[in-house]
Amino acid sequence: MSNMTEIPKSQFEPAPRDNENNEKIEKPQLSFMKDAWLRVRKNKGAVISVIFLGFIVLMAIIGPYLSPYDGTTQDVSKSNLPPRVPVLEDFGIFDGNQVIGGVETNKYEDLNIEEYYWFGTDSLGRDLFTRTWLGTRVSLYIALLAAAIDMAFGVIYGLVSGFKGGRVDNYMQRILEVMSGIPNLIVVILMLLILEPGILSITLAMVITGWIGMARVVRGQVLKLKDQEFILASRTLGAKNGRLLFKHLLPNLSGIIIINTMFTIPSAIFFEAFLSFIGIGLQAPQASLGTLIEDGYKTFQFLPHLMVIPCIVICIILITCNLIGDGLRDAFDPKMRD
Structure with missing residues (x-):
């Protein structure tokens, strides 16, 4: 024991107190939404989407004005x-050439057409570039309107x-079960018998049964x-039901x-396209992505670009709406924190 060095008592004294640094927060405080946004930015798939x-x-808004047609x-x-x-035609792509009957031809040169149609034209000679973005605008409008409602x-x-519970909840859930048993396609057909085919009838048909999933999740x-x-605690302090519902x-x-809502938007777009494809959606001359696909389907083997x-x-x-929804789900889930 005599060979061991003696540790001075000064090393056992507590460190000096620094009242300023004791309460210092090294990491800035973040709100829930800002913290979620920071985590969304780390998701490369969501950011690219x-x-x-x-x-x-943007193209749905300004695209139709970029074309002279x-x-x-x-x-x-x-x-x-x-x-x-x-x-691009100088590089041999999008140069107006197409194969008809096994023979490559250029209709622009054969018909002496000097104009440029960036997406080509349909069977009636209408500019497909303008109609594509007009159809995208209509499809997005229907989807956003249906999702908001x-x-x-x-x-x-x-x-x-959920807040009332008991008998009120029981009755309201039975109503949901009855409405969820009605197929959307039947609702659409019934709406078309009452209203003319168009944006209003399609939106109302999607709204009648589309909100059921949201109601059950909430x-x-x-x-x-x-x-x-x-x-x-809020109820004990005297908070009323309205404050509990909308404030807490x-x-x-x-x-x-x-x-x-992000997952509802692509579902609404696909449903509208499906209705237009089978012929009970928007009617000519209105354009949507569904009507354009339905028109191009008839001549897909010969004119695939339509x-x-x-x-x-x-x-x-x-794809982008689903990837953004996945990114938001991971960002808002507390269990997914880094």
Whole structure:
């Protein structure tokens, strides 16, 4: 023991207190929404999807004005022209050439057409570039309108059903079960018997049964949250039902609502395209992605660009909306924190 060095007592004294640094927060405080946004930015798939979807939305707004053709004027002498784009034609792509009967030909040169149709023309000689973005605008409008109405009805219905509980909840859920048993296609056919085919009838048909999924999700979350401590504390302090619903419960449901709305938009777009494809959606001369795909389907083997171009646009919208929804789901889920 004599060989061991003696440790001075000064090393056992506590460190000096620094009152300023003891309460210092090294990491800045973040709100729930800002924290979610920071995590969304780390999801490369969601960020790239936002860029692509933003481009599609921008083209739906300004695209029809970029072309010198209005998309409704018919000129049969210029029907079924293939895509022709300046500059790109010098590289041998989008140069107006197409194969007809095994023989490659250029209709622009054969008909002495000097104009450029970037996406080609349809069977009536209408510019497909303008009609594609006009159809995208209509499809997005129907989807956003249906999603907004679904969100409003579904959230309110789910809040009331889950918060009231008991007999009120039982009756409201039986109503949902009856409505969910009615196929959407039957509702659409009935709406078309009452209203003329168009944007209004399609939107109403999707709204009648589309909000059921949102209502069930919101109800399930309300049943889980309404008995937690922060709700009981607010009720003890005298908070009324309206304050509990819209001040405490609704903000805690914002993530679930946003995520379900993002998944509703592609479903509405696909449903509208399906209705237009089978011929009970929008009617001529109105254009949507569904009507363009239906027109191109008839001549797909000979003129594939008539169907491929609107199919690419609708696929981009569906894929990006789903990827953005996945990114928002991961960002709003507390279990997914880094």
